Amino acid sequence: MADNHHTHVLHEGEALADAAKTALESSGEQWTKMRAAVFDALASFDRPASAYDIAEAVSNAEERRVAANSVYRILDLFTAANVARRIESANAYLANRHPECLHDCIFLVCDGCGETTHLDDDKLADGVRAAAKQQGFNPERPVIEVRGLCAECA
Template sequence: MPASSAPHAHPAAGSAALLAAAEQALRASGVQWTELRQHVFEALSGTGRAVSAYDVSDTVSERMGRRIAANSVYRILDLFVATNLAKRVESRNAYVANVHPACAHDCIFLICETCGRIDHLDDDQLADDLRARAAAHGFVAKRPALELLGTCRACQG
């Protein structure tokens, strides 16, 4: 899935514009946008940080006034990852909303070991180079999982 590196704007996390973009992207992929999926996406995108399926389950359960099982949330999060609405932070077994669901970027996550903040970079050239290097070794990359552990600017000061 080579990514496009043309400059463009992304909706803000937790915004109505991001919710609309997510709904449009899911419907365009032929998948129904349900009330539960909307609540899961709102819980995911409203935090501004990586969250576990259990965190999302608790938030959605509270909003809906009934218990939503983590297994149901996992299935929805897997669907969101497959349709580019969310990204999985492998080392944290957590998820973040994709603020550019119409774009095919491979995110590079910057994970602060001090405060837990997770930011991301979009570097299409780096991701494409990694795919090319893998292909040169006879390996077909499904999706790069790029995570850098370190200390964010706020924690350095």
């Protein structure tokens, strides 16, 4: 379960890329040129991005075609290493701004503009895990998504 008493360091820019590289290497994977390019593209989006969006951004940056299938494989590695978060209902991804911190995901997704806010509420996440366990279910990766309208769109 998540630690209820911790402080998040939200990385940006080069520090974000360094934190992602460290997290990926800590999971036993290599930080290759292509993985760095995919991460840079992912981190450049201010909203969740699809593998196709990311493939297009990398293709433009690299001046060669990069297939979405290759990007999906890298995103799977990123998700497993806590470098990226997947917005299940949108089949899209966000760079995790604090990859050194492991906890369950809670997302607020605006159906108007697409803005997605990642919340850290360990009490709520722990409650979901406890409810699942009461039913004899072993929760491995709870993801909570709340769809609606942000303050701007409401």
